[in-house]
Amino acid sequence: MFAFTTEPAYAQQADAADRLAGYKKEFHFPVKDGREVIYFCGNSLGLQPHSVQAAIETELNTWRELAVGGYFNGKNPWLYYHQYCIPTLAKMMGAKDNEITVMNALTVNLHLLMLSFYKPTPSRYKVIMEAGAFPSDQYAVETLVKHFGFDPDDAIIEIAPRAGEKIVRTEDILTTIHSTGDSLAMVLFGGINYYTGQLFDLAAITKSAHAVGAIAGFDLAHVAGNVPMQLHDWKVDFAVWCSYKYLNAGPGAIGGVFVHEKHAGNADTPRLAGWWGNDEKTRFKMEKGFIPKTDASGWNISTSQVFNTAALKASLELFEKAGIENLRKKSLHLTAYLEYLLQQLPHLNFEIITPSDPEQRGAQLCLYFRERGKEIHDKMISSGIIVDYREPGVIRVAPAPMYCSFEDVYRFYEILKTNF
Numbered sequence: 001m002f003a004f005t006t007e008p009a010y011a012q013q014a015d016a017a018d019r020l021a022g023y024k025k026e027f028h029f030p031v032k033d034g035r036e037v038i039y040f041c042g043n044s045l046g047l048q049p050h051s052v053q054a055a056i057e058t059e060l061n062t063w064r065e066l067a068v069g070g071y072f073n074g075k076n077p078w079l080y081y082h083q084y085c086i087p088t089l090a091k092m093m094g095a096k097d098n099e100i101t102v103m104n105a106l107t108v109n110l111h112l113l114m115l116s117f118y119k120p121t122p123s124r125y126k127v128i129m130e131a132g133a134f135p136s137d138q139y140a141v142e143t144l145v146k147h148f149g150f151d152p153d154d155a156i157i158e159i160a161p162r163a164g165e166k167i168v169r170t171e172d173i174l175t176t177i178h179s180t181g182d183s184l185a186m187v188l189f190g191g192i193n194y195y196t197g198q199l200f201d202l203a204a205i206t207k208s209a210h211a212v213g214a215i216a217g218f219d220l221a222h223v224a225g226n227v228p229m230q231l232h233d234w235k236v237d238f239a240v241w242c243s244y245k246y247l248n249a250g251p252g253a254i255g256g257v258f259v260h261e262k263h264a265g266n267a268d269t270p271r272l273a274g275w276w277g278n279d280e281k282t283r284f285k286m287e288k289g290f291i292p293k294t295d296a297s298g299w300n301i302s303t304s305q306v307f308n309t310a311a312l313k314a315s316l317e318l319f320e321k322a323g324i325e326n327l328r329k330k331s332l333h334l335t336a337y338l339e340y341l342l343q344q345l346p347h348l349n350f351e352i353i354t355p356s357d358p359e360q361r362g363a364q365l366c367l368y369f370r371e372r373g374k375e376i377h378d379k380m381i382s383s384g385i386i387v388d389y390r391e392p393g394v395i396r397v398a399p400a401p402m403y404c405s406f407e408d409v410y411r412f413y414e415i416l417k418t419n420f
C-alpha cells in the first residue's frame, strides 16, 4: 500500500506532504543533550500542548478576579465546565453530545459505570474480560464481583491468546460470549490492549454480548485520541477512558465517559449520584430527591474540576482542528512506516507482537526482545528516545500522529541501526 524505502528522503517527502505536520510545534518536547527527544510514549503520557498554560492561567485569573462569581460570570463559566469538552470528544467517539461527559479519573469512572450496569443475579453474574488487562481494570472487576458476593475465580472469565499465540482471536471472544450465554452479565474489554496494542472489534463484541442479554462496556484508555470510534452506532452500553495518554491533557487529567442514550436518556438507569448530575433546574434548590439529568452528565457527581479540565479543553481544541479521521489516516501511515523500518533490523532479534493488520491496532507497536530487552531500552533512553519498557523484554513504541513526524521515525530507525 505504501512504497516505503530506507532512504531518509522518504521521511522528508512524507513530512512535506503531511497536512498535520504543523501540530508538532504546538507541543513542548523534553530536550536531551541539546536536542528534542524522539517521543514515542504518548500511549503513556502525552506531551504538553503550549496552549495549556494560558488555559490554566485564564481560570486562575477568573478565580482571582471573580472568586465565586467565576461559576456564572467567568470567561468560561465553571458551572458548565465539563460541557466545553463534549462536542470534540463526541466526534472522536462517534457519539451524540448527550452521550458524553467528563468527570473524575478513569478507574473511578470504571467503577461508577460498572455499578450502574452490572446487575448480577444468582444465575447471571459472569464477566468476560481480556486476559492480561491493565491491572487497574483487573482490580476493579475483581473487587466489583466480590462486592456483590461472588468469587472472582468463578465470576470472571478471561480470554487469552491460544497456546503459542500472542494476540486474542476475535472468534474466541465471540464463541466464549455465546457459550457463557445466560450466565453472562457483562463484557468488559479494553478497546486496545495496553500491552500488545491489539485493537479489538468492539462492534462484534457488543453485538454478541447483546445477543445473550449481557451489557457491553469498554475501557478506551488506549483508544481515545488514537482511533476513531462509532460507539453510538455500535450500541455500546458504556465506555470510559483517560485523557492523559493520546489526549495530551496532563498527568491525572479528567476522565471521559460514554453512556449510550438508550440508558443516559432514562432517568431510571441506576447510578450513584451527586448534585452535579442533578437536573440543573432544581440543583440549587438543595431539596431531597435526586432528579438525574437525562444525558451522560447525569453521572457527574461533584462540582467541575476546573483546572484539570482546562488542560483537556485546550488540548481538545487541537484535536478539533486536526480532525480525528485525519489523525488516524496519518497514524496508519506513520505506524506502517515504523513497522517497515523495524523489519529491516533483524539483528536486534525481536518480534512485533502487535497485529500486522492495521485495522487491529492503533499507533502503538509492541516489540518483544528475546534477549537484552532492558539493556536496549536503557540505551534508547540514553540516545534521546523516549519509549517505555515492560517485563519481560517488551518495548512499546507509539508514534502519536499529532506531534510525531516521519523524520522522528526515521531517526529512531537510524539510531537503532547504527548504535545497537
Ligand SMILES: *Cc1c(COP(=O)(O)O)cnc(C)c1O
Pocket: 105, 106, 107, 108, 134, 136, 137, 190, 194, 219, 221, 222, 242
Ligand atoms: C492507563 C490505563 C489505566 C489507568 O487508570 P487511572 O485510573 O487513570 O490511573 C487503566 N486502565 C487502562 C486500560 C489503562 O490503559
